[in-house]
Amino acid sequence: MSIIPWKPFSDMEGFFGNDDLFFFDTEKMKPAMDMYENEKEIIAEFNLPGIDPNKIDVSIENGFLKINGSTEEKKEEKDKGYWRREIRKGSFERMINLPVKIKEEEIDAVYEHGVLKVKMPKSEQSIPSKVSIKVK
Numbered sequence: 822m823s824i825i826p827w828k829p830f831s832d833m834e835g836f837f838g839n840d841d842l843f844f845f846d847t848e849k850m851k852p853a854m855d856m857y858e859n860e861k862e863i864i865a866e867f868n869l870p871g872i873d874p875n876k877i878d879v880s881i882e883n884g885f886l887k888i889n890g891s892t893e894e895k896k897e898e899k900d901k902g903y904w905r906r907e908i909r910k911g912s913f914e915r916m917i918n919l920p921v922k923i924k925e926e927e928i929d930a931v932y933e934h935g936v937l938k939v940k941m942p943k944s945e946q947s948i949p950s951k952v953s954i955k956v957k
Contacts, residue, residue, distance in 0.1 A: 884919050887915070889912065
């Protein structure tokens with residue numbers, strides 16, 4: 822009896838799990854984000870380290886918050902002898918469906934320490950009011 826478990830597909834797992842195997846990625850980068858709310862506003866925070874804030878576009882389109890931009894391509898130096906290259910360069914985009922109506926003219930976006938924070942005040946129609954219902 823063998824004490825080593827038999828895994829007939831272990832070679833395939835290694836093949837698909839190898840990050841160095843695939844040399845290109847056709848999808849745009851999607852920066853990590855947090856989205857939360859308080860009584861008066863919706864807040865979205867995006868991790869965008871090392872990105873020039875002048876190259877970030879923030880817009881509202883048909884009830885969606887859209888963030889896009891690009892990072893600069895650095896000239897590859899052949900004498901560096903890379904072992905691994907994981908810092909992605911190129912364009913990024915993220916579209917998020919907003920859960921409530923907002924005051925589009927009062928949106929504020931601030932980029933600080935690699936984090937883009939977008940504050941979107943809720944429309945008066947979206948702020949829940951307390952209504953007492955009489956039970957019959």
